[in-house]
Ligand SMILES: Nc1nc2c(ncn2[C@@H]2O[C@H](COP(=O)(O)OP(=O)(O)O)[C@@H](O)[C@H]2O)c(=O)[nH]1
């Protein structure tokens with residue numbers, strides 16, 4: 228059961244309204260032949276109705292009735308295409324301010340973010356916002372696509388100027404890998420092949436970049452963390468004493484025979500077996516779903532964590548996070564929420580709102596602490612039980628959490644542990 | 646590739662078992678729900694699958710589907726409950742469509758919601774995939790339904806990382822889609838690699854079919870034919886299996902899952918192109934989903 232993690236690239240698209248996100252995705256799907264004839268026919272018909280001559284590739288991704296009526300993207304849409312080298316999952320997210328939460332959603336699992344900039348308009352408030360969110364969510368690879376180059380005569384100086392403007396802003400962000408590509412999503416320049424219209428651009432076309440960007444080290448392979456998700460107890464005659472801890476390896480590696488530490492009990496034991504339906508394994512790596520059997524009979528449950536003896540997560544009830552707020556009910560100082568972190572669920576209280584972040588200037592506002600929908604703030608939480616956590620920078624799985632509104636059951640916020 | 650998708654789906658299935666009290670798995674007899682049940686067996690091995698299976702029986706199923714269903718339920722050792730559309734019609738709960746294109750597809754939804762309510766299921770797992778259809782492309786893994794079973798696509802919960810929020814209010818339930826990220830080709834590659842048993846309908850066979858609106862329909866008692874619609878025996882297979890009245894066949898000689906993989910890789914029409922229920926209007930799927938279809 229070999230898992231090749233580099234065969235799958237998840238990416239998200241971001242940018243202001245009308246920067247061309249849907250068109251770009253439509254173009255990628257079209258060029259990689261992921262669009263079938265009946266889909267293309269439907270889009271052609273719809274394009275004729277709206278009557279702007281060319282087929283509107285954006286219609287391939289705008290799925291809901293209200294989206295097509297208003298010509299905007301409302302909700303995250305997922306798209307799939309593959310080339311002989313990789314499978315791609317695109318989270319197409321809307322650009323409007325009120326839908327920033329969807330951008331965060333799409334970004335949370337992405338390996339790469341494509342940020343679109345309209346060449347005529349340059350870096351906008353939304354561009355900064357999205358670049359910041361990409362850095363906040365630690366998307367490993369950022370690709371700034373300077374789009375609509377056809378409308379600025381494919382001019383190099385415009386591209387260079389936008390690039391400088393973006394770099395100036397990005398210097399303040401925590402991004403590891405930024406790439407710039409001048410494109411025309413509508414005409415297809417620098418999407419699959421290098422464009423003849425921009426001989427001054429020496430880099431690769433977008434699809435080549437996506438196919439080859441190195442994602443092998445995007446995941447944490449150092450710190451072994453195994454949140455117990457579900458306990459398997461068949462209680463049948465043949466498996467009477469079977470007690471398996473089912474879960475997905477969050478990070479690091481687990482091998483048969485490894486000495487492990489159980490949290491919260493603090494007991495140590497060894498891994499007796501790594502089970503799957505298809506047989507036993509010698510080793511389990513992220514993101515494999517397996518079942519661990521232990522040498523000794525301890526009673527673990529959902530929310531417990533199996534780690535290595537000499538590599539422990541932080542064990543604490545005081546959790547400091549950067550939080551993105553999604554709910555139209557503002558974050559309440561002193562408010563109580565349900566907190567979900569890996570497989571554990573606890574209650575928490577908001578001890579302190581430290582500051583609100585202005586994501587245009589990246590400055591901290593200590594005075595206005597009203598945290599409403601789409602705001603980002605640094606917050607201190609106190610939980611009813613200890614969590615086993617790592618910082619989000621080190622570990623996207625054990626470093627992330629969500630808050631749930633107890634009254635409405637809705638997901639109210641997403642937290643990145645500091 | 647398929648191993649990554651497999652591990653994600655198993656994770657989601659285990660999440661359902663952990664977060665809900667009375668989860669069910671919607672089993673249609675089609676390849677996607679067979680795949681989900683196959684993955685569920687893996688997820689809980691060596692224990693039994695902790696879900697009740699639901700079949701919404703339109704009464705217009707292919708006999709091959711029904712035989713397969715009964716055999717497979719027995720193999721898995723799971724409990725099956727059947728929601729009968731015929732019974733709902735007889736009770737007057739729903740009214741049947743009339744005419745040449747009559748289908749029980751729409752009234753299925755009412756029966757499904759009724760079954761969920763009757764058995765108090767708090768989650769219903771389905772085999773829908775995001776690549777199937779544009780409204781489905783917007784689905785979450787954990788998809789919230791209000792007390793009327795309705796989907797509100799404009800107001801979906803954000804779904805971050807792998808943290809699925811299954812909290813809900815009294816009377817509400819969830820639809821869960823563990824194979825959201827699989828494409829049709831992924832499904833067939835996996836079914837072929839794993840030798841998953843499938844109803845014979847998926848493989849090339851001889852059948853009396855006739856053409857309507859560019860689709861090949863099976864000649865059967867449930868579909869009234871117009872005078873010019875003359876059936877002929879052809880070698881066909883089905884790409885999706887639903888109700889006989891809305892599932893079209895394709896001409897094909899693919900006799901095994903791996904031959905189907907090759908065939909699909911070369912195909913240029915989506916599988917939903919063989920479904921007349923989706924051809925009724927551009928938003929047919931979105932409209933049905935909002936009402937509670939899966
Ligand atoms: N000339 C030109 N127009 C473009 C390009 N990309 C997108 N557009 C147009 O810009 C408009 C908005 O595009 P759309 O993809 O819907 O933007 P979104 O809001 O970011 O999804 C549409 O009319 C597109 O045809 C491009 O590269 N060149």
Ligand SMILES: [Mg+2]
Nearest residue numbers: 248249299300
């Ligand atoms: Mg759009």
